[in-house]
Amino acid sequence: xxxxxxxxxxxxxxxxxxxxxxxxxxPAAGASADEVFDYVYLRDNVAGETSEHWxxxxxxxxxxxxxxxxxxxxxxxxxxxxxxGAAKVGA
Amino acid sequence: xxxxxxLPRSPLEHALVAGAYGARDVEPGIALTEIRNFDLVQxxxxxxxxxxxxxxxxxxxxxxxxxxxxxxxxxDVTLIWSGPDQFLALSKGGKHTMETLSQxxxxxxxxxxxxxxxxxxSVTGAQARTMLAKLSSIDLHPxxxxxxxxxxxxxxxxxVNLWRGNDRPDGQAVFNLLVFATFAESLWHTMLxxxxxxxxxxxxxxxxx
Numbered sequence: 001x002x003x004x005x006x007x008x009x010x011x012x013x014x015x016x017x018x019x020x021x022x023x024x025x026x027p028a029a030g031a032s033a034d035e036v037f038d039y040v041y042l043r044d045n046v047a048g049e050t051s052e053h054w055x056x057x058x059x060x061x062x063x064x065x066x067x068x069x070x071x072x073x074x075x076x077x078x079x080x081x082x083x084x085g086a087a088k089v090g091a
Numbered sequence: 092x093x094x095x096x097x098l099p100r101s102p103l104e105h106a107l108v109a110g111a112y113g114a115r116d117v118e119p120g121i122a123l124t125e126i127r128n129f130d131l132v133q134x135x136x137x138x139x140x141x142x143x144x145x146x147x148x149x150x151x152x153x154x155x156x157x158x159x160x161x162x163x164x165x166x167d168v169t170l171i172w173s174g175p176d177q178f179l180a181l182s183k184g185g186k187h188t189m190e191t192l193s194q195x196x197x198x199x200x201x202x203x204x205x206x207x208x209x210x211x212x213s214v215t216g217a218q219a220r221t222m223l224a225k226l227s228s229i230d231l232h233p234x235x236x237x238x239x240x241x242x243x244x245x246x247x248x249x250x251v252n253l254w255r256g257n258d259r260p261d262g263q264a265v266f267n268l269l270v271f272a273t274f275a276e277s278l279w280h281t282m283l284x285x286x287x288x289x290x291x292x293x294x295x296x297x298x299x300x
Binding site for chain 1: 159160173174175228229242243244245248250
């Protein structure tokens with residue numbers, strides 16, 4: 001499997017690390033124990049398209065947001081994660 | 092207070108044995124040269140300040156800072172892209188050190204001295220690209236990795252900053268790589284293993300390739 005880093009170009013899988021699901025959003029302070037448990041532990045086991053955070057640790061050390069199909073491993077988009085690169089905050 | 096001074100030593104001091112290595116009775120296909128005693132500063136834009144950093148770099152170095160994977164050379168410094176909104180400034184002779192750069196980038200960037208944190212290895216020779224192909228997954232063919240091309244990548248599971256310098260006078264391509272000091276010896280041995288079949292000419296130099 002190869003991933004096209006938006007900064008470096010096409011690279012082998014070994015340069016990347018998968019953090020996991022990019023969907024969970026940290027609950028606000030004061031959220032219930034159930035909401036925090038859900039955020040920390042519960043993940044959907046998606047059969048199909050999913051978004052994930054990946055880290056290009058063997059290259060430019062940028063965090064990436066990757067849309068991947070878990071059935072075919074097809075990667076349909078790779079973009080910088082929010083805040084990657086000082087000039088791209090909020091992107 | 093006890094008086095002492097720091098004595099700079101190469102991370103390859105023990106591993107590097109100058110001379111011939113590997114295949115005998117052949118013209119060495121690889122030259123491996125460690126470059127010693129350089130100044131290396133990591134320059135990273137502060138949040139949202141890349142444009143300011145680019146302006147400051149242009150004023151300071153006289154060339155545009157790399158914003159894509161490439162190495163840009165000026166008369167006394169090479170700027171090597173190392174990731175989004177960051178690059179390394181490689182020089183010699185104390186011209187571009189933390190002390191001399193901090194003022195120029197005080198508003199736009201954070202600086203980190205890497206002079207003693209990396210080893211700099213220059214790979215050249217007729218078989219250089221063939222040897223590197225064993226260790227690197229990226230295409231180093233001149234059509235896609237010309238002079239000035241750079242990459243932050245991994246070799247033998249070790250992060251390196253790799254870039255192609257100017258060709259040698261005999262036309263051979265020169266590949267420079269910066270590797271973390273504590274990984275240098277490991278990568279050095281791996282490169283020797285990969286290069287042995289072509290015959291290696293090992294050395295070290297105070298001058299950039």
